[in-house]
Amino acid sequence: IxxxxxxxxxxxxxxxxxxxxxxxxxxxxxxGDRMKGSYLGPSFSEAEILEYLNSANIPYQRLADSELMPRLAEILEQGNVVGWFSGRMEFGPRALGSRSIIGDSR
Known part of the structure; x- marks a missing residue:
C-alpha cells in the first residue's frame, strides 16, 4: 500500500x-519495502544540523535519549509548541513522526 x-x-x-x-x-x-517505509524525503546529518543552528545563531540543548521525553513533556506543559524533526522526511497525508508539530491541547 x-x-x-x-x-x-x-x-x-x-x-x-x-x-x-x-x-x-x-x-x-x-x-520487501521498496518505498523505504514512506521515508522518501531528505535527511540531514548531525554535522549539517549543528552547522545550520550555529550559523543562524539558534540556541539549542543536546540531550541524552533518556532525557528527551521528560524534557519534551516539560516544554509542552509550559504551553510551548514543539517542532519535531527526526531522520528522513516522510511522504503521505499523515504524520509518521519524522516531521511533526506537537502541542498540548489542554
Missing part, C-alpha cells in the same frame, strides 16, 4: 494502473 493511500493518493494509484495497462507492462509485485 502506497503511503498516500487516501483521497489524494487515489490518483497516484490510478495513474500507475493506467501506465501499466497503456504500456502493456503487467505489474509484478516484489517482496
Amino acid at each position: 502506497q503511503p498516500a493511500a487516501g483521497d489524494a493518493g487515489g490518483a497516484v494509484g490510478a495513474a500507475l494502473a493506467i501506465w501499466h495497462e497503456y504500456h502493456e507492462k503487467p505489474r509484478t509485485p516484489t517482496s
Whole structure:
C-alpha cells in the first residue's frame, strides 16, 4: 500500500494502473519495502544540523535519549509548541513522526 493511500493518493494509484495497462507492462509485485517505509524525503546529518543552528545563531540543548521525553513533556506543559524533526522526511497525508508539530491541547 502506497503511503498516500487516501483521497489524494487515489490518483497516484490510478495513474500507475493506467501506465501499466497503456504500456502493456503487467505489474509484478516484489517482496520487501521498496518505498523505504514512506521515508522518501531528505535527511540531514548531525554535522549539517549543528552547522545550520550555529550559523543562524539558534540556541539549542543536546540531550541524552533518556532525557528527551521528560524534557519534551516539560516544554509542552509550559504551553510551548514543539517542532519535531527526526531522520528522513516522510511522504503521505499523515504524520509518521519524522516531521511533526506537537502541542498540548489542554
